[in-house]
Structures are given as C-alpha cells and as structure tokens.
Amino acid sequence: MATSTALPRTLPASWYTSKPLYQLERRAVFLKSWYLLGPTIKFSPGEPVSYEFAGVSLTVTATETDESGASELTVVEDNGSLLRTHTTATGLLFTTISATASSFEDFFPGLEDILAKVDFTARPYRRSIQYEGHFNWKTMVDGYQECLHCQYTHPAFSVLYPPTFYAVQNHHTWCQHFADPKKPEDGLFLYFLPGCTLNVYGGGMSLFRVCPTADPGTTRMEFDYFNVDNGEKFEEYYKFVRQVAQEDYELCEVAQYNLERGVYAEGVLNPVKENGVAYYQQRVLEMVLEQHQEDQQTRKAAAVIVAIGQQASHAEGRGERSFTDRPIRPEIRVQ
Numbered sequence: 001m002a003t004s005t006a007l008p009r010t011l012p013a014s015w016y017t018s019k020p021l022y023q024l025e026r027r028a029v030f031l032k033s034w035y036l037l038g039p040t041i042k043f044s045p046g047e048p049v050s051y052e053f054a055g056v057s058l059t060v061t062a063t064e065t066d067e068s069g070a071s072e073l074t075v076v077e078d079n080g081s082l083l084r085t086h087t088t089a090t091g092l093l094f095t096t097i098s099a100t101a102s103s104f105e106d107f108f109p110g111l112e113d114i115l116a117k118v119d120f121t122a123r124p125y126r127r128s129i130q131y132e133g134h135f136n137w138k139t140m141v142d143g144y145q146e147c148l149h150c151q152y153t154h155p156a157f158s159v160l161y162p163p164t165f166y167a168v169q170n171h172h173t174w175c176q177h178f179a180d181p182k183k184p185e186d187g188l189f190l191y192f193l194p195g196c197t198l199n200v201y202g203g204g205m206s207l208f209r210v211c212p213t214a215d216p217g218t219t220r221m222e223f224d225y226f227n228v229d230n231g232e233k234f235e236e237y238y239k240f241v242r243q244v245a246q247e248d249y250e251l252c253e254v255a256q257y258n259l260e261r262g263v264y265a266e267g268v269l270n271p272v273k274e275n276g277v278a279y280y281q282q283r284v285l286e287m288v289l290e291q292h293q294e295d296q297q298t299r300k301a302a303a304v305i306v307a308i309g310q311q312a313s314h315a316e317g318r319g320e321r322s323f324t325d326r327p328i329r330p331e332i333r334v335q
C-alpha cells in the first residue's frame with residue numbers, strides 16, 4: 001500500500017488577519033467549544049467571576065448549599081441564560097458558551113481519565129493577570145503547541161526543561177505535552193482547543209486563556225496562578241513564569257507583524273517537532289469547513305423558501321390558489 005509522505009502544511013497567513021474568517025471561526029470553533037474556567041476553589045460565595053469568550057460574556061456564581069461550606073457553581077450568560085457546565089471529579093470547572101456545543105465527553109473524549117490523576121483543589125488561588133496583545137489567537141496557540149522556539153526564546157526555561165526531550169501527544173480536541181517523555185508523571189501540561197491551557201508542576205499551577213476579539217490582530221490574554229507557596233516563594237515562581245509569558249508575548253507580536261505584511265504566506269510543519277501545531281490547525285480547518293458547508297446548505301434552503309414564496313405570490317396575482325391554500329394531504333380521486 002502506498003504511504004503518503006506529504007508534510008503537514010500551515011494555515012495560510014490570511015487566516016490570521018481576516019475579519020470575515022474570524023466570524024466564520026467564531027461560529028465554527030468558538031461557539032461549539034468547551035472552556036476551562038478554573039479549579040472550583042477559585043469561586044467563592046459572594047464573589048462572582050466574569051469571563052468573555054468570542055463575544056459571549058458570562059459570570060460564575062458560587063452558592064452555599066449547606067453549613068459545611070460546600071457550594072454549587074452556576075454559569076450564566078449576560079443575557080440571563082444558564083449555560084451548560086461540567087465539573088470534573090478532581091475539581092475543574094468547564095463551560096460551554098452556546099447550545100451548538102456537543103457534550104463534554106464528545107468534545108474531549110478520554111480527558112477525564114488524565115484529569116483524575118491530579119487534585120486541582122490542592123493549590124490555593126494566588127493571582128490573575130490579563131492584557132491585550134497585537135496578535136491573532138492562533139499566533140499564540142501556534143507557539144504553545146511546539147517547543148522549537150524554546151531554546152532561543154526561553155533561555156531560563158530551557159535549562160529546566162531541555163527542548164530536546166519535548167513531545168506533544170494529540171487527542172481529540174485536546175493535547176498533552178511532555179517536558180520529558182521518559183517521565184510522563186512529571187507535571188501535567190494540557191491544551192484544550194481552542195484557547196485554554198492547564199500547566200501543573202510541583203506546587204504550582206497556571207491556566208491561561210487565549211481570548212479572540214472582533215479584530216483578528218488583537219487577542220486578550222488571561223492568566224490565573226495557583227501555588228502551595230505564598231509570600232516570597234510564590235513571588236519567585238511568579239517572576240519565572242511571567243518571564244516566560246513575556247518572552248512568548250514578544251515573539252507573537254513579531255510573528256503577527258510578519259503575517260500582516262506578507263513576509264510569510266504558508267509553509268510546511270515539522271511532522272514530529274510541530275505535530276501539536278499540525279493537529280490543532282487541522283482540527284480548526286475541519287471545523288471551519290464543516291461550518292462553511294452547513295452555511296451553504298442553509299443558504300440553499302433559504303433560497304428555495306424564497307423561490308417558493310415568489311411562485312406562490314405570482315400564482316395569487318394570477319388568481320390561482322396559493323400554496324398555503326392547498327390541502328396538506330394529496331387529494332384522492334374516486335373513479
């Protein structure tokens with residue numbers, strides 16, 4: 001049997017700069033996805049937390065259910081509708097942002113088994129930070145999904161996690177990263193399509209969300225930090241992780257600058273070292289194509305409805321019976 005030796009290709013540069021394409025991505029990918037909001041310990045009664053994903057604003061509210069301090073979490077969109085959520089056995093809260101998303105299990109098959117290995121409520125919430133960057137959401141995800149850039153962009157990080165060992169395992173709509181594949185239990189690094197990540201190592205845990213805006217060249221970055229340490233020890237950890245995030249931010253702005261000026265149009269990906277990028281880009285492409293087909297069918301159906309309406313009104317104009325006058329059941333002739 002012949003095997004294909006074709007290398008995976010990147011999405012074209014226009015996908016990083018086009019407003020209509022983002023609107024298509026919004027319906028195809030963002031409205032159909034699940035989002036990691038955080039570990040349940042982030043949410044306390046009387047302290048609602050707000051989020052915004054692809055133009056959908058929502059609020060997480062914790063309500064005390066009994067005197068033991070247990071609370072129930074609800075996620076409500078700003079228009080008042082209750083959103084579907086999923087809380088994992090080990091304490092992570094996920095949400096949808098529209099009714100078009102599938103079930104959690106269908107969207108992230110097999111994920112619960114991996115999450116069951118870590119108690120996400122064990123590291124107290126310490127700090128959040130958010131800011132906007134001049135890059136497309138995929139520019140940031142491209143960087144997260146590979147570590148070829150690590151050696152020259154993150155010199156301090158590369159000492160701790162030598163990129164020679166780095167590997168990404170792709171699952172359906174989520175990916176697991178291994179800093180050293182020989183030590184698979186060393187930390188937990190996950191990417192959830194389209195824009196959430198979870199990074200657990202030792203006593204520290206960070207989440208970040210890559211939130212698109214209506215301008216495809218602007219993305220809001222949101223980070224949450226959790227750590228068993230407080231005070232000076234936490235500040236040391238924070239300084240290190242912020243340094244890595246700042247280095248990524250600068251790299252993304254330069255990459256976007258090149259994309260917007262035609263320096264880069266399209267290319268091939270390394271099938272081993274960039275398998276994470278190839279996977280998520282392919283998934284985005286598939287979802288966008290599915291949406292495009294759905295849109296075309298809807299447009300065709302709409303055109304048929306309009307044509308029937310026009311025929312009916314012409315018929316009425318000629319004094320004929322209109323479509324709506326016709327009996328639903330066919331008439332039966334009796335001989």
Ligand SMILES: [Fe+2]
Nearest residue numbers: 143150153248
């Ligand atoms: Fe990076």
